[in-house]
Amino acid sequence: MRVIVIGGGAAGFFAAITCANLSPETEVILLEAGKHTLAKVRVSGGGRCNVTHHCFDPTLLVKAYPRGGKALRGAFTRFQPQDTIEWFEQRGVKLKTESDGRMFPVTDDSETIINCLVKEAIAQGVKIKTGAKVQWLSYEDDRFIVELKGGDYLSADRAILATGSQRLPYQWLSQFGHNIIPPIPSLFTFNITDERLQDLAGISVENVEVKLDIKGKEKYLQNGQLLITHWGLSGPAVLKLSAYGARVLHDHNYQLGLWVNWLPSENLETIKQQLMAQKEQTPRRQVVSFSPVSIPRRLWEKLALASGISATQRWAEVSKKQIITLANELIMGNYQIQGKGVFKEEFVTCGGVDLKEVNFKTMESKLVAGLYFAGEILDIDGITGGFNFQNAWTTGWLAGNGIIEQ
Incomplete structure (x- = not known):
């Protein structure tokens, strides 16, 4: 034979x-x-x-x-x-x-x-x-x-x-x-051009939740390490999401919204409480240089600035509206996928x-x-x-x- x-x-x-x-x-x-x-x-x-x-x-x-x-x-x-x-x-x-x-x-x-x-x-x-x-x-x-x-x-x-x-x-x-x-x-990175990610290439966050912005599609949600790159987002969480969402991302020409929860162990209310407590405890400290949550400092700065907080603003000067906006950035930040990249040499x-x-x-x-x-x-x-x-x-x-x- x-x-x-x-x-x-x-x-x-x-x-x-x-x-x-x-x-x-x-x-x-x-x-x-x-x-x-x-x-x-x-x-x-x-x-x-x-x-x-x-x-x-x-x-x-x-x-x-x-x-x-x-x-x-x-x-x-x-x-x-x-x-x-x-x-x-x-x-x-x-x-x-x-x-x-x-x-x-x-x-x-x-x-x-x-x-x-x-x-x-x-x-x-x-x-x-x-x-x-x-x-x-x-x-x-x-x-x-x-x-x-x-x-x-x-x-x-x-x-x-x-x-x-x-x-x-x-x-x-x-x-x-x-x-x-x-x-x-399948298995690719997300191209995202966003001021909140600019100049943060190389920063990784250990446990992040990422979800495609498609109503009623809870299966397009993954947890894991997230890596910020020169072109957008990568890391295990994104790669897993790209695999499970390969078809729907292709069908949308790799143009979809992405929800990012930088603190999946928290929720909107607990984060608001932490931010309010920080405002009470350290009123004279600058917001961008003193974070109450465990994310990289430079990422915290970007999210604070994106929430309308100035680089010199102190905690005592932060409004309730700014705290709500910042809490939303931390728990349900919305980003726009603008295309796909590649994952190293893997195809x-x-x-x-x-x-x-x-x-x-x-x-x-x-x-x-x-x-x-x-x-x-x-x-x-x-x-x-x-x-x-x-x-x-x-x-x-x-x-x-x-x-x-x-």
Whole structure:
């Protein structure tokens, strides 16, 4: 039997290795269009490679996937982060856990992961072909025909698509009748030009609540660290919100209001009381230089000025109206998203192959026998933290197993 894996990323490698390991007599060919395989692994995590996340409960793990969590629930009972850790450690690669749950190789070098995958693929007899751009995939007489750029053809009994979110493979799948959920960006920063954020680049606030300004859409609310940048807002809270709100943000052309609560442990009344108490206790102090709340001083200054308080105004001179305005700035500041940025070198999309058309026990297409999927080609995407790689390892492992089991 010959199996062709199209796509030399994390999912493609894992599928090819798993398949070849389970069935040494099977010829496994991995095709990568670029000059180098595992390009995304190389740049992920700032070059350290965020391999997975330290969450070993599938019920909790699936909550990190805005799309695909339900389909992955059963998949994670078969191959989850604990299995990923063991897989790499059995091959001499130890992983470490950071305070936020992200897991990296102890070397802090993505080349460690790349070398492990390439070495294992070669050891299992996988034939790796780089510069092999697939122009078309067809299915004739129970065999898959792969047309390569340059005019060469390959045929196979089984095919695994692990091409990420590239457009061309979706055209191949459309001819087979597969429904493709239009791919759009997920995991991005917010471009916001606002006087309140000007000259604050680099300042972060540990726990902030951010919410898209859409009535009745409470699910578009996230908590976490917020980072002010030269172009707007970033950090875990924004990245999570961009993932869960990817579709609605796209539909609004990335032009939406954003509510920011700088003090989510408080409410409007408690903040008003704190500000009034400060007015009584330190009447002679300047407002901008003396904050009663735990946010960075320079941010406090900006919010105070935005509330109509002058740079020299003392607490005794602050009016009730100014206190109400400042309380609103702290608890429900309204900002305008004017576009999306990128998140470092990471590029994640939502959309892809409709999950209803895939058997998640084997990752085989329900429409075309012998056609399998792995990784981001599916309508699955996770938030930042190693979850997208775990999807790649899990679906790649299932696809490799699925072929041999059948």
